[in-house]
Amino acid sequence: MSQELGSGLLLLGVGGGGCRLAASVRSAYGEGVRVVCADTDAQPLRTAAGAGMTTVLLGGSRLSGHGTGGDAILGRLAAQDDLETLRAQMQHARTVVILASLGGGTGGGATPEIVKALHDMGMATVCFVTRPFVFEGEARAKSADRVLPMIEENADSLIVIPQDDLFSDAREDLLGDAIQVSESLISAGVTLLWRLVTKPGFIQLDPERLHKMVLRGGNARFGFASASGVDRARHAVEALKSCRLLRKGDSLSKASAVMLGILAGPDLRLAEIGEVMGALRSHAPKGCLIEMGTVLDAQYEGRIELVALSFESWVAAVSQPAPPAKEAAPPAAAEPPVADAFPIQPGSRRSRAKGSKLSFGATGRGKFRDVEPTLHEGQDLDVPTYIRRGIALER
Ligand SMILES: Nc1nc2c(ncn2[C@@H]2O[C@H](COP(=O)(O)OP(=O)(O)OP(=O)(O)O)[C@@H](O)[C@H]2O)c(=O)[nH]1
Ligand SMILES: [Mg+2]
Known part of the structure; x- marks a missing residue:
């Protein structure tokens, strides 16, 4: 297995713009990048498959291989139709870098669904999404704005690239040039990042460090x-x-x-x-x-x-505090347990930030296993507070 495949990194393009960006990274980097292209439009997927990339047609039974025509609801339904197929392609990945162009129906509608599915599978997701050019009109900009919070909800790191910011204020670029230049700049940046973590260098920024950083990345x-x-x-x-x-x-x-x-x-x-x-x-x-x-x-x-x-x-990882041997005082009766006051949804960014990886035995009694439990209002006070309250700590 090549180092790239072994690194657990996977590049996923969603929608027309996203898949074009992913294909462009692959052609710049070479075959070592594992790329999956997911789109509702069958035609560009055929080209991607011809170039050796894995493809997943979204919503084929609903849209017969045509795009959504800018309808984000159709894009979302199409993603839901084929999530299983997509999941099967992602199985061995650990960190998925997602590229999508917002403003259309597939990139906009399918991306939030896919990010949530990957997050629920326990994968780290780094999303690079473009915002439409101002010249594309308000409707596309609004469509992008509606989608961003939905992606943010489950993405570990979200990098928004306003396409206009790729150009100087003078804006003397031709329309065709602007689209092409934008695409090549973004793909050059992502390729560079990819090389950085997959090719051994003098000082290597390995996939493990990328993984740790993006897990708590937030907006970037x-x-x-x-x-x-x-x-x-x-x-x-x-x-x-x-x-x-x-x-x-x-x-x-x-x-x-x-x-x-x-x-x-x-x-x-x-x-x-x-x-x-x-x-x-x-x-x-x-x-x-x-x-x-x-x-x-x-x-x-x-x-x-x-x-x-x-x-x-x-946010830096919180170091694990030494569990208290005995609790000094029980919590005030009126105060709800922390876990109830801030319910942690499985699959939400919050649950990941809390470090759900560190798990304990069912009782968590440790060295108090063989002594009489100190019970107070139905709670075993010999069990550390953070275990009783269901708070997971970062490793
Ligand atoms: N730079 C660049 N941006 C593009 C290109 N094509 C599309 N975009 C951007 O991507 C946005 C969404 O367009 P598409 O990616 O074609 O749409 P889609 O996700 O395939 O969705 P539907 O075709 O509507 O189902 C547009 O509003 C543009 O901002 C391209 O070739 N280059
Ligand atoms: Mg399309």
């Missing part, structure tokens, strides 16, 4: 920049800081965690890594976690490319 911003020639490290980091996708540095200056990738040729110098990291550290808030990795590739000789995921609401 994504940006990239490159520079060549003299002072390329300084210029690249300056360009990253002024990148519109990172809100011209505003996102980085408020980030609680940043994942930074440096892609360069074998001529990359240690001092240049230091320069990039120093500039980023002084720009980011104090205490911001910065995870960095490098990819060295001969074709980047003379150049430095940077890619950053900036998490503004990333």
Whole structure:
């Protein structure tokens, strides 16, 4: 099994725009990326299958292989029809990177359903979604806005890419160019990220670190920049800081965690890594976690490319407190148990943030197993509070 497949990473394109982006990442990266394309439209799926990608036709019995025509409700129903087939294709994945373009019916309607299904399967999901260009009109923008909270509900990390932010304010680009440039920029950024975690580099940002970071990622911003020639490290980091996708540095200056990738040729110098990291550290808030990795590739000789995921609401894992041997006082009678006051839905982002991975035995009595239980109002006080109240702790 190749390293890429063994990493448990899978790329999933949803809808026309999402599948085109996924295909573009695959052609830039090479065959090592495991890609699944899911769409209601059979025609582009045939092309994707011809290029060796796994395809899943959504809602075939309902839509006969035609798109939804912009109807997000149809997109959602189509996803529900074929969730089992999709699930079967995802079985061995651990982290799924989803690409979708919002504004249409399939990307918009099917993505929230799929993200929820994957989350319920226990997979980490990183969603890159594009917002339509302003020139596409208000209806598409509103359709995207309606869908975003539904994706956010179950996605571990959500990166929204407003397509307009990929361009300069001058907007002298032609329409055809804008669409193509947007697609190639996004796919270049995602490819870079993919390389960063799957190709061994001088400093590797392995899938495990990606997995841990995205699990508590929340909303994130994504940006990239490159520079060549003299002072390329300084210029690249300056360009990253002024990148519109990172809100011209505003996102980085408020980030609680940043994942930074440096892609360069074998001529990359240690001092240049230091320069990039120093500039980023002084720009980011104090205490911001910065995870960095490098990819060295001969074709980047003379150049430095940077890619950053900036998490503004990333939460560090809570260290596990030592369970109290005895409880000092029982909780006030009127106060509901924590677990009841804040019900944790299985499959919600909240339940994951609570660290549902750490499990205990049914009684949780540990070293008090052989002593008389200290019962108070029906509760065994020798069992640590966090177990009695059903609060899971991060590992
Ligand atoms: N950059 C870029 N964006 C695209 C392209 N095609 C579509 N989009 C964007 O994606 C949004 C949704 O369009 P599609 O992906 O074609 O729609 P869909 O998800 O397939 O949904 P339906 O076809 O309506 O079922 C559009 O509003 C555009 O913003 C493309 O070729 N390049
Ligand atoms: Mg379509």
